[in-house]
Amino acid sequence: MPDLPGTYVVELTVYDGVLHSSPATAEIQAVTPQTQLTLNIRSLQKVIEGLPPSAFKHPRLQEDLIKKLNAVLGSISAHNYADALEQLQDDILTKVDGCATTAAPDKSDWIINCPDQSMVYTPLFNIIAEVKALEPLPRR
Numbered sequence: 001m002p003d004l005p006g007t008y009v010v011e012l013t014v015y016d017g018v019l020h021s022s023p024a025t026a027e028i029q030a031v032t033p034q035t036q037l038t039l040n041i042r043s044l045q046k047v048i049e050g051l052p053p054s055a056f057k058h059p060r061l062q063e064d065l066i067k068k069l070n071a072v073l074g075s076i077s078a079h080n081y082a083d084a085l086e087q088l089q090d091d092i093l094t095k096v097d098g099c100a101t102t103a104a105p106d107k108s109d110w111i112i113n114c115p116d117q118s119m120v121y122t123p124l125f126n127i128i129a130e131v132k133a134l135e136p137l138p139r140r
Contacts, residue, residue: 005032037076037130044123045069055116057109061095065110065120068092076131085131093128096120 008028014021031039045066053059068091075084098106099114100121111117 005030005035033130033134034076034079037127037134038073040123040127040130041069041073041076044120044127047119047123051111051116051119055111055113057112061110065092065095081131081134085128088124088128088131093121093124096124100125 006029008030009025010028011023011025013023048062048065048069051062053062056062068087072084072087072092075081075087094108095110096117098104098109099117103114105112105114105117109117111120
């Protein structure tokens with residue numbers, strides 16, 4: 001496992017005692033956990049952008065959800081993981097968790113159907129776990 005972010009090239013040649021195989025190479029991109037987290041949040045933003053406006057209680061909520069994730073990216077960029085976690089759990093997750101917790105959208109949900117909610121909820125839940133893993137956070 002690489003100890004520094006960067007691009008690594010690995011090469012494998014197999015020798016069976018008689019012949020050498022042709023070398024096989026692969027390029028591996030190693031990133032920091034913070035960079036991977038940022039990539040995952042940007043990917044989630046693309047999922048949200050790809051949802052139809054009709055998936056939201058009000059069409060403007062689609063843009064608002066993306067803006068909230070931009071605020072999380074700002075906290076992560078500043079290495080303020082406690083704020084990022086609070087934003088994710090208290091200000092975003094609660095707006096897309098009805099189907100996961102009660103099997104139907106609830107009145108606080110911004111996304112009004114379960115298939116679209118799950119497209120956001122599952123990666124968001126994983127992103128929260130990534131933030132928790134970045135550094136020890138104080139108990140709330």
